Amino acid sequence: MSEYVERALPDVGSLRAALDALGYLADDGLVTALFLALRLPQPLLLEGEAGVGKTEAAKSVAAILGGPLIRLQCYDGLDAAEALYEWNHPRQLLGIRLAEARHEQIGEDDLFSEAYLLRRPVLAALSHPGPAPAVLLIDEIDRADDDFEAFLLEVLAEAAVTIPELGTVRATVPPVVLLTSNRTRDLHDALKRRCLYHWIDYPETERLIEIVRRRVPGTSRELAVAVAAAVGRLRALELQKPPGIAETIDWISALRLLGVDVLDAQIAGSTLGSLLKYREDQQSVRERGPDWLVAGRRP
Numbered sequence: 427m428s429e430y431v432e433r434a435l436p437d438v439g440s441l442r443a444a445l446d447a448l449g450y451l452a453d454d455g456l457v458t459a460l461f462l463a464l465r466l467p468q469p470l471l472l473e474g475e476a477g478v479g480k481t482e483a484a485k486s487v488a489a490i491l492g493g494p495l496i497r498l499q500c501y502d503g504l505d506a507a508e509a510l511y512e513w514n515h516p517r518q519l520l521g522i523r524l525a526e527a528r529h530e531q532i533g534e535d536d537l538f539s540e541a542y543l544l545r546r547p548v549l550a551a552l553s554h555p556g557p558a559p560a561v562l563l564i565d566e567i568d569r570a571d572d573d574f575e576a577f578l579l580e581v582l583a584e585a586a587v588t589i590p591e592l593g594t595v596r597a598t599v600p601p602v603v604l605l606t607s608n609r610t611r612d613l614h615d616a617l618k619r620r621c622l623y624h625w626i627d628y629p630e631t632e633r634l635i636e637i638v639r640r641r642v643p644g645t646s647r648e649l650a651v652a653v654a655a656a657v658g659r660l661r662a663l664e665l666q667k668p669p670g671i672a673e674t675i676d677w678i679s680a681l682r683l684l685g686v687d688v689l690d691a692q693i694a695g696s697t698l699g700s701l702l703k704y705r706e707d708q709q710s711v712r713e714r715g716p717d718w719l720v721a722g723r724r725p
Contacts, residue, residue: 428599430557431464434491441490449640450479450486451633459624460487469582469603471567471618474626477670480606483626484563487602493558496601498547500570506577510587512544538591548581549595556599567617568607575617582620628670631658637671642678652689653678656719657701665707677701691716 435441441464442457452460460483463470472480488495498509518537525532545553551562567575581587585600605621607613629637634657635650653674661668669677677700686693695716702708711719 428556428559431491431559435461435464444490445486448486448489450482451637451640452483456483456624456626459622463604463622464602467600467602469605469621471605471607471621471623472626473607473609475628475668475670476608477672478626478628479671480626481563481565484561484604487604488561491558491561491602493560494554495561495563496547496551497563497565500564500566500574502569502571504570504574506574508546509548510546511549511589512546513538514542514544518542540592549587551601552585552587552595552597554599554601559599560601562601562603564603564605566608567605568610568613572614575614579616579620582617628661634671634674638675638678641675642682645678645682646687649681649687649689650678652720656689656694659719660701660711663710665702665710666704667707669701673701689720691720694720
């Protein structure tokens with residue numbers, strides 16, 4: 427890794443302090459995994475339930491390093507062209523017409539040069555000049571198909587890609603690469619071999635209270651404790667989508683917007699949509715009654 431990163435983050439403690447200053451509270455395992463990913467350097471695969479802070483980890487690292495965060499959101503059918511590069515065909519046509527009008531010759535090498543190249547996220551990250559490295563977030567890689575995983579192998583192992591018309595493009599300042607997965611399917615061993623790995627657990631109650639108070643300034647400890655307890659009860663149910671950190675922060679934000687300082691059954695019931703996004707999950711809670719949610723009492 428570059429001297430830039432070594433100077434910015436000399437040890438695990440400096441990274442922990444920097445994350446803490448941004449309001450991202452990570453446990454020792456995650457801080458160490460991020461530090462190793464930065465300093466070895468090596469791509470880091472983060473897995474965990476949706477909403478536990480995987481994407482926020484990448485945003486925080488980019489903010490600490492001062493480089494751009496370049497995000498590639500994966501989906502079924504994503505192909506290499508959308509991730510890597512495309513040729514600017516309208517501009518190529520314009521170039522041909524201008525050359526004809528000027529009675530100039532324009533060859534294939536001219537048309538397939540960097541002047542007509544549209545850099546997509548992966549190539550943009552590899553081309554970033556530094557000195558701070560770009561952070562390439564390959565988000566929800568489990569949503570992409572097998573062919574796209576295979577395409578990524580060269581990028582992850584060599585910080586390089588091959589463009590048929592231009593040859594191999596190798597990063598002068600290798601990007602920090604973070605991949606996230608919600609584990610909707612198993613990833614290939616070949617991809618995992620090229621990455622460090624860390625599973626992000628849902629935080630314990632006290633850490634959750636601290637996180638939401640950092641992320642939603644002005645939240646009283648009493649409200650944060652009540653919300654964390656309610657979320658804990660919900661996560662003990664067999665819901666289609668248990669609330670994560672992101673949903674908990676959304677709920678606190680909604681409560682704060684409504685001027686709520688004390689969580690009661692009525693307001694909990696009327697704001698449930700900030701927390702649970704499936705009708706069946708909401709119905710399951712309503713069958714127990716809002717009193718159960720705020721006080722744990724069974725009907």
